[in-house]
Amino acid sequence: MKSCKIFPTPPVYLDNVRVPQRHRIGEEGKGFSYQMKQFQEERLSTISNLRPLEIAIEQTIDYCRQRQAFGKSILDNQVVHFRLAELQTEIEALRALFYRAAEHYIAGEDVTQLASMAKLKVGRLSREVADSCLQYWGGMGFMWNNPVARLFRDGRLVSIGGGADEIMLQIIAKGMGTLPQGQV
Numbered sequence: 001m002k003s004c005k006i007f008p009t010p011p012v013y014l015d016n017v018r019v020p021q022r023h024r025i026g027e028e029g030k031g032f033s034y035q036m037k038q039f040q041e042e043r044l045s046t047i048s049n050l051r052p053l054e055i056a057i058e059q060t061i062d063y064c065r066q067r068q069a070f071g072k073s074i075l076d077n078q079v080v081h082f083r084l085a086e087l088q089t090e091i092e093a094l095r096a097l098f099y100r101a102a103e104h105y106i107a108g109e110d111v112t113q114l115a116s117m118a119k120l121k122v123g124r125l126s127r128e129v130a131d132s133c134l135q136y137w138g139g140m141g142f143m144w145n146n147p148v149a150r151l152f153r154d155g156r157l158v159s160i161g162g163g164a165d166e167i168m169l170q171i172i173a174k175g176m177g178t179l180p181q182g183q184v
Contacts, residue, residue, distance in 0.1 A: 040111050042162040043119040047098040049158050050122065053091055053129045056151050057084055060133040063140070080136055087129050094121050113175040120168035123159030130155050 026034055061084060064075035074080055101114035130152040134141040141148050159165045173179040 040115045043115040046119050046122045056129055056133045056148050060136050064136050090125055116168045116171040126155035126158050
């Protein structure tokens with residue numbers, strides 16, 4: 001196994017490891033089931049990424065209110081305030097999806113489909129918000145300490161951790177009954 005030259009990650013081998021019975025977590029043979037349930041919890045926890053998106057929009061509004069071009073604030077351009085309104089609407093719609101999934105989870109229902117949809121959307125919306133806001137910040141958006149630049153960099157991880165977008169799409173397609181036969 002090769003490791004990345006930038007962030008070396010050596011392989012870990014656990015050969016002939018014995019774990020005493022008293023250290024076992026849960027029932028024997030149920031580890032995969034436990035992990036699958038944990039994935040849904042992890043995916044639902046990505047709701048925490050909504051607030052940074054709102055903050056990016058709020059800070060972009062403040063910046064665009066102050067930034068002047070052609071004698072008026074950037075925010076006075078219809079394309080800017082309409083786009084920010086669209087993004088805020090997407091955040092609220094996504095929040096409703098998370099709340100619906102959480103209600104089902106609390107009721108003890110299977111939330112695989114809803115959690116996968118919410119996680120997919122929050123990852124993609126993170127990129128969309130970061131890209132749009134960065135555009136309105138102009139060159140200032142590329143400054144290392146700019147919060148929108150940070151969202152642009154760090155928000156990308158949301159679509160990778162806990163299952164990549166492609167995995168979420170596969171889960172969603174399976175739940176819809178559209179995944180071709182023989183695919184997992």
